[in-house]
Amino acid sequence: KAGVTQTPRYLIKTRGQQVTLSCSPISGHRSVSWYQQTPGQGLQFLFEYFSETQRNKGNFPGRFSGRQFSNSRSEMNVSTLELGDSALYLCASSQQGFSYEQYFGPGTRLTVT
């Protein structure tokens, strides 16, 4: 079974721009969660989608948004980029909806200049 895939792997953007990251979960997994990893804050939960609905949201500003498609693929969007948004963005998928083992993708490294 293929693992979680994320595209693109690396991205460089300028302050004020917006960016869209994509995540394809493991086949059969319906839950997709997004996390931000920075050296200062560590790994922080952004949001979770299950069956195309956002079910859970972390403590991030509204500039961070996401969606999930009927095939469970998910995208996250960050608008009006700030330097502090530079991070590794990881998505994870799991079976069903509740606290099953989570499998992570390789991440998208976003650099904001």
Place this chain on the structure above:
Amino acid sequence: KQEVTQIPAALSVPEGENLVLNCSFTDSAIYNLQWFRQDPGKGLTSLLLIQSSQREQTSGRLNASLDKSSGRSTLYIAASQPGDSATYLCAVSPQTGANNLFFGTGTRLTVIP
């Protein structure tokens, strides 16, 4: 809010040594606990998942224990190898069953050949 702490932050051991990594969490109302490893610049690889009703899980040279009432987990690595060098992260999920993981800050392990 759940807080997860990992001690030590960094550990360096000679090859072949057995070692223990520690994880503590402030809210014992968890659904499960997961241990991950992360290689530099990469995503997370799931090592072990312990449900809140379990005391321990084993996989090869790895053994993880959970004492939910005291808010502690340990990851025991037997006969360490240079390939074990990585950052090890523990994460807990809330008792509600939601998929938002709370991560510790990690222990960076170096195994010296």
